[in-house]
Amino acid sequence: MNDLAKPLLEDVPRLGEMGLHNYAPYLMNRIMGRYNASLRDDMASLGLTTPKMRALAVLSVIDGLQIRELAVYAVVEQSTLSRALDGLEAEGLVRRDSDPGDSRATRVTISEAGRAAFETLWPTMARSYARMFAGIPTAERAAFVATLQRVLANIRKHDF
Amino acid sequence: MNDLAKPLLEDVPRLGEMGLHNYAPYLMNRIMGRYNASLRDDMASLGLTTPKMRALAVLSVIDGLQIRELAVYAVVEQSTLSRALDGLEAEGLVRRDSDPGDSRATRVTISEAGRAAFETLWPTMARSYARMFAGIPTAERAAFVATLQRVLANIRKHDF
DNA sequence: CCTTCATATTTGCAAATGCATTTAATTCTG
DNA sequence: CAGAATTAAATGCATTTGCAAATATGAAGG
DSSP states (O other), X not given: OOTTHHHHHHTOOOHHHHOXXXXXXXXXXXXXXXXXXXXXXXXXXXXXXXXXXXXXXXXXXXXXXXXXXXXHHHTOOHHHHHHHHHHHHHTTSEEEEEOTTOTTOEEEEEOHHHHHHHHHHHHHHHHHHHHHTTTOOHHHHHHHHHHHHHHHHHHOSSOO | OOXXXXXXXXXXXXXXXXXXGGOHHHHHHHHHHHHHHHHHHHHHHTTOOHHHHHHHHHHHHSOSEEHHHHHHHHTOOHHHXXXXXXXXXXXXXXXXXXXXXXXXXXXXXXXXXXXXXXXXXXXXXXXHHHHHTTTOOHHHHHHHHHHHHHHHHHHOSSOO
């Protein structure tokens, strides 16, 4: 066993000492739990599920992704995404075409109807976002996003 | 309709303009998606599910909560928590006692075995946490947590 | 004090989820 | 270049989830 690793492991602070409200992962779960739940309710009234909504949101920004890439971006299990795409395709909001460069893969394209659908739900998302950061100055928001980007870079498996 | 609300709604920036990687809720979902998935795998090998693990984590810090409070703290649907507690109680990790002051309610207490169980899984959580914030200086972490607390205060429904 | 409304928890049930497997295609290796 | 290992996506299936209803208790109003 490595000598250097030991002190690090022994130095782990206890959760109770830090307190839940100073533990970033806890706070982030609390926040996203509420954010996603509230968004899910809004989406339900528009006939969309969370996986469908996330797929549309990502595709509205980066179109023509492979399904496995979309799964990473949208933070949805690949099998769940596959079924969400069945629905979106049936509703004419996206198209699945075989990837010309790799015939195992499928590229997903958002349709005009899909863009229109996202346009109708975006104000709801934007409203949630505005509420989250209400009263937080621009500089603080920017610093926050910068840290989020560093954290994502630390833990992501894929390089996107 | 209120005059003041209109300009705000029209001013909503588009997601595409901001880009996914500058959109805080997106980044947080990406981060927590990976964090929770990785933790879930680790917990599975210890025979615990995410709801069980979260309940134990919260109780290790704040014991004797009512179930509905625990559901909020642990970010678990109450019906799901109810079933997770069935499991934890059967394994002797927590106890459910009728609340003396309100016999509709149940207070949940962590047992010694429960604390011990959490002690064994905490190093795993701490390792994930350390990895997330590797290379991020103390001051930046503190600012980040401060912003998280403000955001939570903005969106939470309960005052805890 | 009784009726009505609200709150805490559990449970039934249908739907959603995710793991593991399958199918199909690509890449690697000897 | 044949065979083995890898990757992309879809699907079968058991588990999990969460909504809604049921149960039980407490609080409020006339």
